[in-house]
Structures are given as structure tokens and as C-alpha cells.
Amino acid sequence: MTATAARPAAVPLGPPPSMVVKKFVSRVLFYVVIALLLVFFMLPMLWIVLAPFDASPSLTIKLPDFSTGNFSELWHNPYALRSLLNALIISLGTMALVLVFGALASYALSRVRVPGRDALLYALLLLSSIVSGTAAMVPIFLLMTNVHLIDSQLGVVLVMTGGLLPAAIFILKDFMDATPRSYEESAKVFGASPLQILRHVVIPIARPGLATIAVWALVNAWGNFLVPFILLRSADKYPAAVVMYTFYTEGGQPKLGLISAFSLMYSIPVVIAYLVVSRRYGFRFHGGIKS
Amino acid sequence: MARIILDTLSKQYPNGVLAVDALDLTIADGEFFALLGPSGCGKTTLLRTVAGLENATGGRLLSDDRDVTHLPPGKRDIAMVFQDYALFPHMDVADNIAYPLRIRGEHRTQRRAKALETGTGLGLENLMDRRPGQLSGGQQQRVALARAMACQPSVFLFDEPLSNLDARLRLEARTFLKKLQKDLGVTTIFVTHDQAEALAMADRMAVMELGKIRQVGTPAEVFHRPANTFVANFIGSAPMNLLAGETADDGLRIGGFTVPFPHDSPRLPPGTPVTLGARPEYVDVVGTSTPGAMAGTVTIVEYLGATALVSVQIGDERVPDGADPVLGLTVQAMVAEGTEPQIGARIGVTHQPNRSLLYAADTGDLVSGTGSGTGSGTGSGIPGSTAATVSTTP
Incomplete structure (x- = not known):
């Protein structure tokens, strides 16, 4: 009671006007920066959906002069479709190997105490990051030559699996x-035998993690340019990333x-893979089941 | 249906910790047996060793006359219910119950039928399509039990079967488990840290401390005659009063007071250090000047419903013989509701000599009724000199 009575009656409610203005301006600036960033990152995406349908595409973004000529030209290109199939083989192969070895190794590492x-x-x-990176390309090339895996998709799959496995095991x-x-x-x-335990219990429970790793490996292998470019010789074995370069x-x-x-x-399969997994598993990185 | 025999069974961890220390124990066929002890006493390790999840490092484990010490868990004809029930979250109730049958390679339709049959016995028939995450704790427990029953083992192992349930459900589950075990007649070993659970459910129990068994017996035996001060302190809803003192000609000297000997005490030479054990339930509140009473001040009164637990700080300026009162000596007494004294009141407490026990001060072992000491008859030994001070009623 005494406290309320002692309070001066003329104190205005809320902060002073200068602070309101300051807050408003910083808000506006914040959104302007966000909008600019958004535009910056949106431009290539806009280009990729508009330019294919343009009769005479350029590097600017404009409403297309609609035509499907680009796609029919692609259809007649001897390497284009073939390369998408190659990319699919290489990335599915990599994904399968990463999943199998990643699941077995991570299970063992999780359960067995190793000093x-x-x-x-x-x-x-x-x-x-070094193994599949640029730095190790020369030794990898030499290694692959010696084991006769040059110009072989298996070689590409093995090298990329080696590059992805550590991170996959870690996750x-x-x-x-x-x-x-x-x-x-x-x-x-x-x-139950150890293999039955893995099949019936561990893998179903770790499925969200496995799905995450599957998509991640698929996308990585799908988009890799350097490894197939260096290890493959014949054009009919090139994956999409390499063919585009031609x-x-x-x-x-x-x-x-x-x-x-x-x-x-080239980008559609990746987007679809992402959407499927994201819908089913929500891309959780810590998806264990609470006991 | 099997008899379990532990023959100097030991489990030592690689880091040197001896979790199970050369235990000898026989669990009869069809018995409901409790392993009780504080956390870290080795009771869960013992259960896991019986299950085969831990390898015994010494001794033998027999199931009937079969040596199962080094058999893998799946070959021991046992079923285990884990503390967290370990229901597979990606399978529905029916698949969970039928999992042991799946391992045996039974056909899916047959498995589902058997799961439904077992589940119906436990009131789960309407939940067969649910996932474990959609069940309450009590339902999950019943699914875990059904899964254990589905493989028709000869031994059940329960690891803390009630600790994941809330308090009210725990009481129901206690009755339910006991009845289920009696109906099935399967030898069952369960681990618990809750002495009330062990007393209520078990046919017999073993109290463990630091990898060793401190006492084996029926709940009544363990409650009435704890074999040592560890068990005495561990068993009972309120711990037993353990009062240090020494023997005299006319009784026990405790905190400057002289109290009567417990009834079946052996005759000990005067001056022997001993510990008097008296349950709060068997301690009476009397007037301060009652013969054989210890006088003190009421410090705490805990209301427990029909009873109240009264803590009395022993000590009095009017100590007989002018001896110094022992500070910090507290006696707890259980009194009926409505008769509890006020905090700060001066009262006397007496133990009931027919229901109190005497322990050796150094080893902590029970000396009452053992016939050791200087030859008083077992059971009847009220030393003549203390007869006058025996006074259980005010």
C-alpha cells in the first residue's frame, strides 16, 4: 500500500519514444538484410527452374520464352541420360556400402570397449576429409592403377565409400x-544370435539414423565430381556431374x-530423396529411443 | 520348474571388483525368491550371472542337475524381465510377446495365436496391436511378463520388476505378481532394493551386502531375527534401533541407563560391548521414572497414518548413578495414532525384551539365542538378576 502511494503519478508507461524508434529501425534493417540474403540465394534456384524452359537461355533471370527444345536436345545427347544412370549406379552403390559397413562398424564400436x-x-x-579430397588424389590414382580399378565404377564407389565411412560411423x-x-x-x-539381434532389434531401432546416413551418402556421391573425373576414362561410364562438364x-x-x-x-532425384526421408524420419540426428 | 543351485559362484569384473563373492545358495523348485540389498551390493550382477549375461569367474551354477555355468543365455531355459521391460519399440504387443517363438522359428500365424493366448491370460487381448509406447507402465509390465511366459521357461528372473511403476500401481502389481507366480509355479528369482517388496512377495529371501549374502530366510525370519546389524538396519519400514552399550550384572548399560537383557540372550561377562536391537514397533513409550526405561526428550514426531514415529533424544540430568548421558543417542518408537507425545516432552522408552535382540559390538553378528557366551540355555535365558527390571508396560 505504501509503495503504490509513494510512486509518482506522472511516470509514462513503456519505454521513452526515442527507444521505440530505435527498435523499429533495427527491426527494419534486420529484415532488409534477411531479404537481400534470401534474394542472393534464391537467384540460382530461380535460374535453374526458369532457364531450362527458355528457347535462348542466358545467365540472367527472365521470364522464359517457353520452349522444351533444351530437353529434346538433351534426349538426343549420347551421354546425358546414360550419365544419370551411371550417377545412380555409383551413388546407390556407395550408399549401400556406407550403410552396411557403417552399421556394422558403429554397432561394434558402440558395444565393445576398445582402448x-x-x-x-x-x-x-x-x-x-583428406581421403576423398583433392590432396590425396595422386596417391589414390596410383593405388587404383595398381589394383586395376581405373576406369571402373567399382573403383569410384570404393573410394567414395572410404571417404564417407568415417563420418557415417561417427554419426x-x-x-x-x-x-x-x-x-x-x-x-x-x-x-537370439548376434546377427538376429542386429536384424530384429538394433537396425529397426536405428532406422532413422540409417535413413539419414543413406540420404547423406547418396547426395554426396551423386554430387561428387572430382573422384569420377579422375578415376574414369571412358565417357560412357561418366556420371552426370562429369558429363555436365562436357x-x-x-x-x-x-x-x-x-x-x-x-x-x-540432375537435382530432382536429390530433392525427392530428401523429401521422402524428411517426411518419414524428420531428419533427426539424435533419434534414439528413450527407455 | 527347476531347482537352482549356486556353488561358490563368483563374478569378478576385469577392474578387480568382486561383485559376487563365492556364494552358496539353493533355490527350491517353484520358489519365489528375492535378492535384496542396497545398490551396488551385487544383486543385479548375481541375477545377470544366473541369466548368462555375465560370465561367472568362479564356482558353478546348476539348474536341477544340469551344469549351466558356461551355457549361453538362450540355452539355459530361463526368461528375464528387465527393469525397463525392454519391450521392442518397433514391434506391436503381439510381436513382442511372440518374439521368443520367432527365435525358435515358429510360423507367424502360430506365433500370433500363442501370443494372443498368453496375452489374454494377462488381460492384454485388446492391446495386441498397440506399440509399447502407447501403453501405460502397468500394461508394459504385463506385456514383458507375457513375453517371458510365452517361451515357457523353467526359471523366471525379474530385475527390479516394480521400480518403474508409480506407488499405487506398485501395490497392485505386487499382489498380481505373487498370485501369477503361485499360479504358474515357476521358480522365480527377483531382485529388489525395497525391503517391503521383498518381505511382501518372497517365499524366501537373501539379503546381500558387498557381494556376500548376509542372511537367507523367510521374510518372517529375516524380519524377526536379523542375523546381523546390517540386515537389522536394512529390513523394516523404519530401521531397527541399534543401541551401543555394554553388559552388566543387572542388565545392559546404554547411555547411562540400565535396561533389561533381551530374553534369549546368552550370559555374557560384565563389560562386554554389545549392541541392542529393538524395532521401533516394539519400543514402548512410558513414564520417565519407569524401571528399565531410558529417559529422553522428544525431538521429532513423524505422522505415518495409523501410527506415528517418535524420535527420542536419550539423555537426562537425572541419570541414575550420576553417569554421563551419551549425547546423540536417539531411540525411535512407533506409537498408535493419537497417543504421540508433544515435541520437547520428557518421556521414557522401554524395549520389549521378548522381541529385542543382542548383537556383538565388534562383528555385528546376532548373539541372542545362539547359546554362545557363558552357558545360559537357549531361548529361555533371562538372567536372574535382570528379572526385576523387566517391565514392558508402564
Whole structure:
């Protein structure tokens, strides 16, 4: 009572006007910056959906002079469709290997106490960026030559699997760690063999993690240019990323119509894969089941 | 249906911790047996060793006359219910219950039928299509039990079967489990840290401490005659009063007071350090000047419903013989509702000599009724000199 009575009656409510203005201006500036950034990142995407349908595409974004000529030209290109199939083979192969080896290795690493396990994992993770990176390309090329895997899609798959596995194991181990051991022990008491435990219990529970890794491996292999470019020799084995690099005129000018149409077709599978997994599993990176 | 025999069974972890220390124990066929102890006493390790999830590092484990010490878990004819129930979250109730049958390679339709049959027995028939995440704790427990029953094992192992349930459900589940076990007649070993659970459910129980069994017996035996001060302190809803003192000719000297010997005490030489054990339920509140009473001040009164637990700080300026009162000596007494004294009141407390026990001060082992000491008859040994001070009623 005394406190309210003592308060001066003329105190205005809320902050003073100068602060309101300041807040308003900083808000406006914030949204302007956001809008500019958005436009900056939107431009290439807009180009990729508009340019393929333009009769004479350029590097500017404009409403297309509608035509499907670019796609029919793509259809008649001897390497374009073939390369999409190649890319699919290479990326599905890589995905399968990463999943199988990643699941087995991460399960083992999660369950068995190995001295220096975490150090090993971190070292692998660090080195993996080198393995499939530019720095190691010469030794990898020599290695692949010696094991006769040059100009072979299997070689490309193996090299990319090697590059992706450490990170995959690292992420999957997290999922495996989050699976309570009592699930496995329960199955074990009922007489399940280790492989049955993995098949019936561990893999179904780690499925969101496996799906995440599957899409991640697929996208990485799908978009990789350097490894297939260096390890493959024959044009009919090139994946899409490499074939796109050949879409030039004799004069060295990029064939923008072909490139844009091909880019669109090249990006669709990745978007679909993302949407499917995102819808089913919501892309959680920590998706273990709470006990 | 099997008899389980532990023959100097040991489990030592690689880091040197001896979790199970050369235990000998026989669990009879069809018995409901409790392993009780504080956390870290090795009871869960023992259960997991029986299950085969841990390898015994010494001794033998027999199921009937079959040596199962080194068999894998699946070959031991056991079923285990885990503390968190370990229901597979990606399978529905029917598939969960039928999982042991799936491992045995039974056909899917046959599995589902058997799962429904087992589930119906436990009131789960309407839940067969649900996932474990959609069930309440009690339902999950019943699914876990059904899964254990589905493989018709000869031994059940329950690891803390009630600890994941809320308090009210726990009481229901206790009755339910006991009845189920009696109906099935399957040898069952369960682990618990809750002495009330062990007393209520078990036919017999083992109290463990630091990898060793401190006492084996029926709940009544363990409650009435704890074999040592550890068990005495662990069993009972309020811990037993354990009062340090020493023997004299005319009774026990405790905190400057002289109280009567417990009835079946052996005759000990005067001056022997001993511990008097008296349950709060068997301690009476009397007047301060009652013979054989310890006088003190009421410090805490805990209301428990029909009863109240009264803590009395022993100590009095009017100590007989002018001896110094022992500070910090507290006796707890259980009194009926409505008769509890006020905090700060001066009262006396007496133990009931026919229901209190005497322990050796150094080893903590029970000496009452053991016939050791200087030859008083077992059971009847009220030393003549203390007869006059025996006074259980005010």
C-alpha cells in the first residue's frame, strides 16, 4: 500500500519514444538484410527452374520464352541420360556400402570397449576429409592403377565409400549408443544370435539414423565430381556431374540450354530423396529411443 | 520348474571388483525368491550371472542337475524381465510377446495365436496391436511378463520388476505378481532394493551386502531375527534401533541407563560391548521414572497414518548413578495414532525384551539365542538378576 502511494503519478508507461524508434529501425534493417540474403540465394534456384524452359537461355533471370527444345536436345545427347544412370549406379552403390559397413562398424564400436576408441574415431573423421579430397588424389590414382580399378565404377564407389565411412560411423555410433542395451540383452536371453539381434532389434531401432546416413551418402556421391573425373576414362561410364562438364560448344562457350535442363534433371532425384526421408524420419540426428 | 543351485559362484569384473563373492545358495523348485540389498551390493550382477549375461569367474551354477555355468543365455531355459521391460519399440504387443517363438522359428500365424493366448491370460487381448509406447507402465509390465511366459521357461528372473511403476500401481502389481507366480509355479528369482517388496512377495529371501549374502530366510525370519546389524538396519519400514552399550550384572548399560537383557540372550561377562536391537514397533513409550526405561526428550514426531514415529533424544540430568548421558543417542518408537507425545516432552522408552535382540559390538553378528557366551540355555535365558527390571508396560 505504501509503495503504490509513494510512486509518482506522472511516470509514462513503456519505454521513452526515442527507444521505440530505435527498435523499429533495427527491426527494419534486420529484415532488409534477411531479404537481400534470401534474394542472393534464391537467384540460382530461380535460374535453374526458369532457364531450362527458355528457347535462348542466358545467365540472367527472365521470364522464359517457353520452349522444351533444351530437353529434346538433351534426349538426343549420347551421354546425358546414360550419365544419370551411371550417377545412380555409383551413388546407390556407395550408399549401400556406407550403410552396411557403417552399421556394422558403429554397432561394434558402440558395444565393445576398445582402448582409445574415441581417439580412433576422431582421427578417422579428420582423415576422411583428406581421403576423398583433392590432396590425396595422386596417391589414390596410383593405388587404383595398381589394383586395376581405373576406369571402373567399382573403383569410384570404393573410394567414395572410404571417404564417407568415417563420418557415417561417427554419426551412427551416436544412434547405436542411444539404444538401451537391455533390448539386446532381452533378445539374447530368448536365444537370439548376434546377427538376429542386429536384424530384429538394433537396425529397426536405428532406422532413422540409417535413413539419414543413406540420404547423406547418396547426395554426396551423386554430387561428387572430382573422384569420377579422375578415376574414369571412358565417357560412357561418366556420371552426370562429369558429363555436365562436357557441355560446351566447339568454341568453348557453355551450352546454357543443355546445362540448365540437365541441372534441373540432375537435382530432382536429390530433392525427392530428401523429401521422402524428411517426411518419414524428420531428419533427426539424435533419434534414439528413450527407455 | 527347476531347482537352482549356486556353488561358490563368483563374478569378478576385469577392474578387480568382486561383485559376487563365492556364494552358496539353493533355490527350491517353484520358489519365489528375492535378492535384496542396497545398490551396488551385487544383486543385479548375481541375477545377470544366473541369466548368462555375465560370465561367472568362479564356482558353478546348476539348474536341477544340469551344469549351466558356461551355457549361453538362450540355452539355459530361463526368461528375464528387465527393469525397463525392454519391450521392442518397433514391434506391436503381439510381436513382442511372440518374439521368443520367432527365435525358435515358429510360423507367424502360430506365433500370433500363442501370443494372443498368453496375452489374454494377462488381460492384454485388446492391446495386441498397440506399440509399447502407447501403453501405460502397468500394461508394459504385463506385456514383458507375457513375453517371458510365452517361451515357457523353467526359471523366471525379474530385475527390479516394480521400480518403474508409480506407488499405487506398485501395490497392485505386487499382489498380481505373487498370485501369477503361485499360479504358474515357476521358480522365480527377483531382485529388489525395497525391503517391503521383498518381505511382501518372497517365499524366501537373501539379503546381500558387498557381494556376500548376509542372511537367507523367510521374510518372517529375516524380519524377526536379523542375523546381523546390517540386515537389522536394512529390513523394516523404519530401521531397527541399534543401541551401543555394554553388559552388566543387572542388565545392559546404554547411555547411562540400565535396561533389561533381551530374553534369549546368552550370559555374557560384565563389560562386554554389545549392541541392542529393538524395532521401533516394539519400543514402548512410558513414564520417565519407569524401571528399565531410558529417559529422553522428544525431538521429532513423524505422522505415518495409523501410527506415528517418535524420535527420542536419550539423555537426562537425572541419570541414575550420576553417569554421563551419551549425547546423540536417539531411540525411535512407533506409537498408535493419537497417543504421540508433544515435541520437547520428557518421556521414557522401554524395549520389549521378548522381541529385542543382542548383537556383538565388534562383528555385528546376532548373539541372542545362539547359546554362545557363558552357558545360559537357549531361548529361555533371562538372567536372574535382570528379572526385576523387566517391565514392558508402564
